[in-house]
Amino acid sequence: MWRMGFRDRRAAGRELAGQLLDLAQERPIVIALPRGGVPVAYEIARALHAPLGIFGVRKLGAPANPERAVGAIAEDGSVVLDGDTARRVGFSQSLLDATLEREGRALLRAVERYHRGRQPLGFAGRTVIVVDDGLATGLTALAAVRALRDGGAARIVVATPVGARESIGLLGREADGVVCSLIPHTLVSVGSHYRDFSAVSEEEAIALLDDAANEYATAAEQAALQPSARPEA
Numbered sequence: 001m002w003r004m005g006f007r008d009r010r011a012a013g014r015e016l017a018g019q020l021l022d023l024a025q026e027r028p029i030v031i032a033l034p035r036g037g038v039p040v041a042y043e044i045a046r047a048l049h050a051p052l053g054i055f056g057v058r059k060l061g062a063p064a065n066p067e068r069a070v071g072a073i074a075e076d077g078s079v080v081l082d083g084d085t086a087r088r089v090g091f092s093q094s095l096l097d098a099t100l101e102r103e104g105r106a107l108l109r110a111v112e113r114y115h116r117g118r119q120p121l122g123f124a125g126r127t128v129i130v131v132d133d134g135l136a137t138g139l140t141a142l143a144a145v146r147a148l149r150d151g152g153a154a155r156i157v158v159a160t161p162v163g164a165r166e167s168i169g170l171l172g173r174e175a176d177g178v179v180c181s182l183i184p185h186t187l188v189s190v191g192s193h194y195r196d197f198s199a200v201s202e203e204e205a206i207a208l209l210d211d212a213a214n215e216y217a218t219a220a221e222q223a224a225l226q227p228s229a230r231p232e233a
Contacts, residue, residue: 005162005182005193009036009133012161012181012194013043019179020129020159024048028127028157031055032209033144034114035200040161041131042208048129049219052212053121054205055130055148056111057140058103062089069136072143073104075111078150080143114206118213124152131159134190135180138167145175162193 006012030050032041038054045052056075062068062085070089071081079100086096130144135158145156157177164187172178182193191197 006195008194008196008198009039009161009200010043012133013040013131014047016040016131016159016161016179016181017044017047019181020044020048020157023127023129023157024050026127026155028129029053029121029123030129030131031121031123031144031148032205033057033130033132033140034110035202035205036133037131038200038205038208040133040159041129042212044129044131044159045212046215049216050129051121051216052209053123054111054114054209055144056107056114057144057147058107058110059140060086060099060103062086062091063095064090069139072140073100073107074143074147075107076147076151077104078143078147080139080146082137082139110202113202114209116206116210123148125154127155127157128153129157129159130175133161134193135160135163135167135171136187136190138163138170141167141171142174145171149174162190163187 028050030041030045030052032038032054034054041052058073059069060071062070070086071079073079128148130141132141135141141158148156155176157179158171158175159179162182163180165183168178168180168183
């Protein structure tokens with residue numbers, strides 16, 4: 001059942017962008033978490049005239065219920081794990097090791113396809129806005145925040161249309177800021193706050209990343225052709 005929220009991910013991104021406009025002066029990089037975060041981040045990058053990139057993170061699901069996150073792995077190989085929950089849902093150390101190896105390989109293959117031969121955006125010393133379509137456990141976003149911090153990001157702001165109160169608190173302790181449009185009293189599911197929460201295909205995500213790169217490059221070229229402002233006499 002659709003609850004109060006957003007028409008779709010891109011509409012959510014446009015609404016969320018309005019809360020982030022003050023960051024434009026910091027010339028941020030917008031980083032989407034695949035795949036659902038890409039349409040949201042695309043609208044934010046357009047509104048802030050910022051480059052859009054992607055950072056690979058992959059949820060580690062419970063053995064009998066893959067939708068239940070017990071951790072996440074980032075493209076740099078770092079892992080965030082809720083150890084107590086992992087043990088309760090049946091993860092032995094050997095099963096966890098095998099799962100990390102399998103998911104890590106799949107993640108790196110996906111990251112290569114997303115980049116399509118382009119160099120990843122350099123975020124060292126920059127303000128980075130990390131965008132996902134929702135925060136349930138917050139573990140995938142946490143994995144990204146920690147990896148980006150280790151990679152030298154100067155300031156990290158997590159932005160999401162909807163999130164669980166506990167997850168917002170979790171991210172708030174590690175990111176420099178969290179911006180969330182909707183924090184329900186109880187988050188039953190992220191998708192219940194979207195009228196259209198259709199799965200984002202890899203092809204759709206790549207097309208949006210390509211469009212954003214072309215738009216940013218065109219804007220940069222046009223800016224370079226503008227005559228320099230002259231001080232008044």
